Amino acid sequence: MKNKIAKGLVLVFGLGVSGVMLAQDVTAATPEDDTSTFCDLFPILCQVTTQGGNGGGEEPPKPD
Amino acid sequence: MWDRLVEYLVFIDGFTLGLNILALCLYVMFVRFNTAFVLIVASGVALDLFHQILKIYLKSLFHFTEYLHLINVAWYLSFAITDLIFIAAMLHVIKTKNLIRDRASDLMLVGYMALACLQVFRYTDRIAIGTDVLGPFYSTGVVMINVTVSCVLLLHALRSIYVTTGSKVAWLINR
Numbered sequence: 001m002k003n004k005i006a007k008g009l010v011l012v013f014g015l016g017v018s019g020v021m022l023a024q025d026v027t028a029a030t031p032e033d034d035t036s037t038f039c040d041l042f043p044i045l046c047q048v049t050t051q052g053g054n055g056g057g058e059e060p061p062k063p064d
Numbered sequence: 065m066w067d068r069l070v071e072y073l074v075f076i077d078g079f080t081l082g083l084n085i086l087a088l089c090l091y092v093m094f095v096r097f098n099t100a101f102v103l104i105v106a107s108g109v110a111l112d113l114f115h116q117i118l119k120i121y122l123k124s125l126f127h128f129t130e131y132l133h134l135i136n137v138a139w140y141l142s143f144a145i146t147d148l149i150f151i152a153a154m155l156h157v158i159k160t161k162n163l164i165r166d167r168a169s170d171l172m173l174v175g176y177m178a179l180a181c182l183q184v185f186r187y188t189d190r191i192a193i194g195t196d197v198l199g200p201f202y203s204t205g206v207v208m209i210n211v212t213v214s215c216v217l218l219l220h221a222l223r224s225i226y227v228t229t230g231s232k233v234a235w236l237i238n239r
Binding site: 007014021054057063 | 108111112123133147203204211
């Protein structure tokens, strides 16, 4: 029974979260331009244009 | 041709966290819960979220030009150190809990090891030595590893579902 409840929770939350994350508009230049549900739910994560870890290949400006 | 491929990879990299969560959910729902795959993918998603928050925080400090050296050190080494801690923690938990390992979760750990090495190489190249020749290799490499890991995880989850549900269907037919 507990197992079924856990699977149900995974179904509802997990697929919901992955759904809205996949619906993110990665072509938007700024968070304000992105009107997807993803940005309404996760405004902090919407400040970056990539979801990949390790900085997503971006780099800080080089020090003088 | 190469530029077009990089463009596609960068586009897919915009969705890797969502793809990883999708693979995790599908695997938990249709296959098993207590495997190394679930542990590694769930922890990897948490690590990626931490990396996102770290990246946003460090980017907010870019305008402090007098501390750019420190920000650069924090950028490369914090990603590398967290990757290495992640790998060590996963191997420890898998060993102590005696979880079932598979090739996809092993590949994810190898991917994170490669990312950690890439961060250290780039730090050495750009900050320690100052040669600055690994720039394109770094930016493309990180994206390529992220996308490869996400695709492998999703394919492994789909394959596992096919194998599990396929055997259940065969069992029902043979009853």
